[in-house]
Amino acid sequence: MLSALARAQAAATGVAQPLTTVGHLHAAAAPLVCVPLALAGETLAPLAALVGTDRAAPRLLVVPQPRNRDLRFAFAAALAAEVLPYLDARRGATEDVPADRGRQVRVRYLDAPQVWVPNPGGVEFVRLLGRSLRFRRTDGEHPVPAAVPRLGCWLTFLADRAELPGSALLVAATAALGAHWATGQSAVEDAHLPALLAWIDPPEGRTGAGAAAAAEDPAVTPPAGPATDPAFDRDVLAPLVAAYDRGAPDAPGRLAAALRGQLTPAWDAVWRAYDLLAALPPGATVAARWGQDRDAFTGYAAHLDEGGLPQPRHDSAVAAAARLHRLERAAATYALQRAYDDPLVLADHRLAGEAFRGEVVLADPTRVDDSGRRPVLRPRITVRSADPLHLAPGTALCAPGRPKQRATLVSVEGRDAVLELRGGMGRGRTPEAGSVPEVGEVVTYTTLTDAFAPAPAFPAPEDTPWTHGGPPADPAGGDPRGGAEVPGDPPAGAPPEPVPAG
Amino acid sequence: MWQAAGMESTAAARAREVTDAVLADLAAGVHRGVVVDSPPGAGKSTLVVRAARELAATGAATMIVAQTNEQVDDLVDRIAGADDRLRLGRLSAADYRPTPRVARHRNVRVAAKPADLDAPAVTVGTAAKWATVAEGTWPWAIVDEAYQMRADALLRVAPRFDRALFVGDPGQLDPFSTVDTGRWTGVSWDPMQSAVAVLLRHNPDLPLHRLPVSWRLPPSAAAVVAEAFYPDAPFTAGTAPGVRRWALDGPPVDAYDDTLDTAARTGWALHSLPPAFTPRTDAEAAAACAALAGRLLSRGATATCERTTAPVTAERIAVGAAHRDQVAAIRSALPPHAAQVTVDTANRLQGREYDVTIVLHPLSGRRDATAFHLEAGRLCVLTSRHRQACVVVARAGIPALLDAYPSREPVHLDTPVRFPDGWAAHHALLEHLAATAH
Numbered sequence: 001m002l003s004a005l006a007r008a009q010a011a012a013t014g015v016a017q018p019l020t021t022v023g024h025l026h027a028a029a030a031p032l033v034c035v036p037l038a039l040a041g042e043t044l045a046p047l048a049a050l051v052g053t054d055r056a057a058p059r060l061l062v063v064p065q066p067r068n069r070d071l072r073f074a075f076a077a078a079l080a081a082e083v084l085p086y087l088d089a090r091r092g093a094t095e096d097v098p099a100d101r102g103r104q105v106r107v108r109y110l111d112a113p114q115v116w117v118p119n120p121g122g123v124e125f126v127r128l129l130g131r132s133l134r135f136r137r138t139d140g141e142h143p144v145p146a147a148v149p150r151l152g153c154w155l156t157f158l159a160d161r162a163e164l165p166g167s168a169l170l171v172a173a174t175a176a177l178g179a180h181w182a183t184g185q186s187a188v189e190d191a192h193l194p195a196l197l198a199w200i201d202p203p204e205g206r207t208g209a210g211a212a213a214a215a216e217d218p219a220v221t222p223p224a225g226p227a228t229d230p231a232f233d234r235d236v237l238a239p240l241v242a243a244y245d246r247g248a249p250d251a252p253g254r255l256a257a258a259l260r261g262q263l264t265p266a267w268d269a270v271w272r273a274y275d276l277l278a279a280l281p282p283g284a285t286v287a288a289r290w291g292q293d294r295d296a297f298t299g300y301a302a303h304l305d306e307g308g309l310p311q312p313r314h315d316s317a318v319a320a321a322a323r324l325h326r327l328e329r330a331a332a333t334y335a336l337q338r339a340y341d342d343p344l345v346l347a348d349h350r351l352a353g354e355a356f357r358g359e360v361v362l363a364d365p366t367r368v369d370d371s372g373r374r375p376v377l378r379p380r381i382t383v384r385s386a387d388p389l390h391l392a393p394g395t396a397l398c399a400p401g402r403p404k405q406r407a408t409l410v411s412v413e414g415r416d417a418v419l420e421l422r423g424g425m426g427r428g429r430t431p432e433a434g435s436v437p438e439v440g441e442v443v444t445y446t447t448l449t450d451a452f453a454p455a456p457a458f459p460a461p462e463d464t465p466w467t468h469g470g471p472p473a474d475p476a477g478g479d480p481r482g483g484a485e486v487p488g489d490p491p492a493g494a495p496p497e498p499v500p501a502g
Numbered sequence: 503m504w505q506a507a508g509m510e511s512t513a514a515a516r517a518r519e520v521t522d523a524v525l526a527d528l529a530a531g532v533h534r535g536v537v538v539d540s541p542p543g544a545g546k547s548t549l550v551v552r553a554a555r556e557l558a559a560t561g562a563a564t565m566i567v568a569q570t571n572e573q574v575d576d577l578v579d580r581i582a583g584a585d586d587r588l589r590l591g592r593l594s595a596a597d598y599r600p601t602p603r604v605a606r607h608r609n610v611r612v613a614a615k616p617a618d619l620d621a622p623a624v625t626v627g628t629a630a631k632w633a634t635v636a637e638g639t640w641p642w643a644i645v646d647e648a649y650q651m652r653a654d655a656l657l658r659v660a661p662r663f664d665r666a667l668f669v670g671d672p673g674q675l676d677p678f679s680t681v682d683t684g685r686w687t688g689v690s691w692d693p694m695q696s697a698v699a700v701l702l703r704h705n706p707d708l709p710l711h712r713l714p715v716s717w718r719l720p721p722s723a724a725a726v727v728a729e730a731f732y733p734d735a736p737f738t739a740g741t742a743p744g745v746r747r748w749a750l751d752g753p754p755v756d757a758y759d760d761t762l763d764t765a766a767r768t769g770w771a772l773h774s775l776p777p778a779f780t781p782r783t784d785a786e787a788a789a790a791c792a793a794l795a796g797r798l799l800s801r802g803a804t805a806t807c808e809r810t811t812a813p814v815t816a817e818r819i820a821v822g823a824a825h826r827d828q829v830a831a832i833r834s835a836l837p838p839h840a841a842q843v844t845v846d847t848a849n850r851l852q853g854r855e856y857d858v859t860i861v862l863h864p865l866s867g868r869r870d871a872t873a874f875h876l877e878a879g880r881l882c883v884l885t886s887r888h889r890q891a892c893v894v895v896a897r898a899g900i901p902a903l904l905d906a907y908p909s910r911e912p913v914h915l916d917t918p919v920r921f922p923d924g925w926a927a928h929h930a931l932l933e934h935l936a937a938t939a940h
Contacts, residue, residue, distance in 0.1 A: 163682065317691035321654035324693045327681040353830055372599075390830030457636055458658060465660030466534055468653070468691045469704040 002348040003182055011184030014207030016199040020180050021344045023280030026168040026290040028114035031274060032086045033058070035118055035266045036125045037259065038226040039066040040233055044128040046075050047228070047237075048259040051082045055271045060263070062256050064244045073144050076133055080147035087113050087154060091301055097291075112169060112290070112297040115158055116270050118193045118224035119174040123162050125226045126170060130155030134310040149310065156311045157300050164327060166289045166334035169297065173273035180277065184209060192216070193224040193269045201276060224266035232262060283341030289334070317468040318461045325456055336448040340400040346444065350387050355446035356417065358385030365436040368429075377429060379421045379436045380410065383443060389417055397445040405435070407445055419445065513740045517715040521549055525556055527709050528642075528667060535708045537648075537698055538669045541737045542727065542886035543718020543855060546669055550646050551580050553667055558588055558623040562641040566626040567659055569647045573853065575601050577646065578626050582607035591619030593627030593635070633658035641665065645697060650852065652677040653700035654693035668698055673731045673886070674852055675879040688916035699918070714738065718855055718889055720746040722769025730930040731882040731922050745808050748857070748890045752801035758794055759801070764938060765858070765891040766803070772935040777899040780867035783831040787866055790895050791821050792835035794860050795843045805857050805890050814890075816842035818857040822884040823847060824864040824875060832862065848883040859888040863896035865928070871907035876924035885931060894935055904928055 006017040032053050039045035045066040050058040059082055063075045090111040099106040117123055133152025136144045162170040174193050183190055183199035189212070190196050198211035206214075215221045218229040228237065236258050244251035315323055339346045339355070349355035362382035369378040389412045391397075397407040397419065405424030409417060426432035437443045462471045520538075527536045540546040550566070557564045568574045571594075578592050582604075590610045592600070600612050613619045616638055625640070629651055643663035645651065649670035660666075677696055686692040690703045702708065716724050717740040724739035749766050750759070758773075765771035773794060775787060803814040819840075823829050826847055833845045844856070861884045864875040874880075885892050909925040 163685070165681065314689055315686065317657060317693075320686050320689065320691060321657045321693045324654055324679065324681070324683065324686075328679060331681045353827060388830075390827070390834070456633065456658065459661050463661060465657065467660045467666075467697075467701045467704065468657055 001351045006182035010182050014209040016181040016183045016208050019182050020342050022283040022342050024283050024338050025176050026286050027278035031114045031116050033116045033270050035263050036226050050263040050267045060260050064255050076148045077145050080151035108294050108298040112294040115170050118266050118270050120172045121226050123172050126155050127159035153310045165331040169293050173270050177273050194221040222262045285337040316461055317464050318458050322458050353388050353390040356385040356387035357444040358383040360437045360439050360441045363439050365431050381419050383417045384415050398449045399445050513715045520711055524711050533708050534665050536667050537710045539672050540713045541716050543716045544713035551584050554581050554624050557642050564624045564642045565640040566644045567629050567632050569650050574626050575604050579603040582610050589622040591622035591625040593631045629655045648698045649674050649696045651697040653695045656697035673882040687914045715740045726934045727886045730927045733922055741808050748805035750801045750803045758797045765893050768938045769891045770938045771893045773895045775897045779869050783827050784867045788831040789835050791832045791860050791862050796837040796840040799840050814857050820844040820856040821860045822851050823862040848880045852883050857890045860893045863894050865900045866896040878922045878924040878927040
């Protein structure tokens with residue numbers, strides 16, 4: 001609701017409105033930017049890419065005849081020469097992380113890659129390119145350099161990881177900006193990176209709306225890929241590719257110049273998006289999420305080092321279920337962390353009746369519930385709130401400052417909500433000092449919970465039940481890694497990273 | 503009355519035929535699974551209770567998988583009540599306290615682990631609880647509300663049983679997820695399918711039965727609901743026309759009374775509000791829903807059905823809506839004497855039954871028709887909870903909205919086509935409502 005208001009305000013004032021007070025995305029110190037272009041009408045025919053870590057010196061890769069498969073794999077090899085060294089350079093210093101409740105130690109890299117593409121179409125390009133490359137063979141009939149399937153594995157890893165809410169290894173600039181600012185234009189228009197940037201960061205002396213309208217002309221601001229401007233295709237690209245096919249000596253140079261002209265505005269735009277997001281003060285849990293990204297990167301690097309197989313073509317029944325569980329858990333955690341990190345995000349939940357903020361007017365911190373088998377400490381507090389209280393009694397609630405404490409809504413009378421608390425109060429019969437909110441304290445409770453769930457048990461792939469088609473027929477063939485856990489991802493249900501309180 | 507009684511007994515005979523065929527399939531043991539589709543109020547729980555008792559009589563330990571703790575408690579209560587010598591186990595979370603309807607049965611044991619239940623004939627638990635059971639197998643399982651269960655939940659439970667009976671209502675809400683699940687579209691084990699869908703895709707030759715009679719819906723509703731939401735599995739009402747009837751006591755005053763009287767006369771009514779684009783929590787529409795419930799109670803109504811004649815009290819009335827904030831808005835608009843009326847979302851009204859329901863149409867006041875609001879299951883749940891009548895509250899102009907937003911969900915390869923289509927179902931229901939208004 002608050003974001004709808006922000007959109008209306010943006011439309012009325014012509015200036016994009018912030019949706020957050022902090023940044024929720026880790027901005028890596030050394031990102032790799034990649035702006036890909038694909039040939040129209042093909043599912044995946046790379047046409048060109050600007051790629052690199054130095055904004056002043058991007059490397060241009062061109063496929064002069066995108067329908068030629070040899071040239072396509074030459075492009076892949078050239079891209080690998082840019083991307084793989086970047087990935088390897090992230091594998092420097094490591095740190096020890098306690099695992100399994102301190103019984104073991106896990107090692108992870110201090111750094112991880114962060115690849116920026118202009119938009120979700122760029123993420124899809126990465127996914128498709130990864131799929132087309134990771135099963136290529138380095139021997140046999142059409143051999144490719146070893147770097148090509150290796151690049152395919154890494155691109156697949158990045159695209160898979162991008163599905164995980166809160167991950168920052170592969171970033172679509174429009175999505176990242178859209179999560180932090182509201183514009184006065186539609187979601188479809190927001191998918192055009194130059195227009196989105198025009199709203200958020202208009203040139204001197206112009207409104208966002210005016211600058212965005214100007215950015216819509218593809219002749220002035222070409223699309224940020226992977227799809228190209230049809231007029232460019234017809235008037236520039238097609239004649240140049242035809243000239244290349246005829247063997248015209250100047251064709252490659254003219255093609256490269258034309259494509260560079262199409263790509264450079266998007267290249268600059270992605271860097272501007274990076275700068276805008278990097279300038280935001282990071283939220284409290286951003287570092288913890290980046291830590292999980294580093295875990296994943298470390299794990300997958302180790303998997304490839306050990307000669308691990310590429311990701312299977314499809315998730316097996318077990319792998320799909322386990323992955324869905326991981327994604328849903330990550331989504332819940334990310335929503336909770338965003339709300340806890342950012343009062344503006346929390347306000348949206350309060351407006352929707354999913355959270356409330358108020359003052360503690362009554363507290364019974366030593367209340368004991370002895371109706372069960374043994375008496376247990378169950379303090380009760382009464383919170384007086386001006387927020388609309390629409391929650392039903394029995395709803396489970398959490399407070400941002402007390403992540404280990406669960407509250408249950410006992411009753412609501414007018415503006416007063418009575419809550420019963422459990423957990424997070426130490427082991428004694430009386431709660432530890434400060435663990436139960438005191439009278440006069442201003443507290444916030446939300447329905448967003450991050451309750452620890454025991455690791456879910458999924459059957460082993462070879463025990464896939466008859467209801468799901470039984471065990472995979474050929475675990476070694478079509479689905480090389482069957483239902484194995486995706487290396488690098490923490491095991492499903494693993495306790496989340498400790499979140500700094502407050 | 504002779505005719506009516508005759509019709510009811512044929513309906514009962516047809517229903518019994520199907521039930522007998524289901525139990526015969528179970529007893530024969532030729533197939534690993536048996537699927538039973540049940541329209542709203544077709545005696546699904548009765549079937550589950552009967553199947554559990556028959557399986558227990560063969561000496562085979564049976565596990566029952568339900569989807570919510572509420573459903574588990576209901577089943578435990580019904581099975582334990584049907585046979586007080588049958589030993590039952592109720593698997594539960596560690597902090598579960600037996601509800602009165604479970605605690606009153608002496609043949610029920612409650613524990614967090616199967617080992618602590620002392621090998622009962624029938625063990626009942628939620629799918630989430632069964633997923634934590636890592637050992638043991640049961641010769642038979644009964645999966646209740648199997649269309650509400652997601653395929654990934656079945657995957658975690660399936661290693662525990664050899665054979666299973668799947669029972670559920672195919673017209674209910676599809677399982678959903680908050681994350682993007684596009685990567686599994688078309689895969690036969692897509693975890694977002696229902697348990698029945700994944701089962702039938704891998705075992706297409708399993709016997710599929712359909713319960714043919716709805717004992718809940720009156721004849722006025724059965725025909726409409728069957729046509730709109732169950733085009734492949736027609737069913738009829740278990741009662742003859744005229745057996746279910748209700749009337750309001752006090753005199754009519756305004757438009758609310760006209761709507762309620764129409765509902766009493768025809769079993770359906772559309773309470774139409776002036777066209778407008780509104781926020782989700784349309785205050786006028788919420789007030790109308792609440793006022794209708796209030797008026798029904800203040801005028802007083804008496805309902806007659808094949809079992810009894812009784813006043814329509816607040817417990818027998820429900821108001822349904824699509825979103826939680828709409829539910830909150832309606833609840834806060836209820837007059838004090840109607841505070842006991844149930845107000846809930848479609849998700850939470852699944853499986854419940856009332857005399858009269860008042861439904862805030864999912865598309866009322868909307869500018870667009872999204873997949874969420876068009877979902878056939880949502881409208882089906884909302885319009886099939888009643889034994890007497892259903893009142894739909896809506897802003898005018900929904901047919902035009904539907905025409906402006908035809909279904910445009912992408913069609914994927916290898917994905918079974920689902921019927922009914924929500925868009926067509928919405929049109930079918932609205933046409934019927936428009937016809938009853940005159």
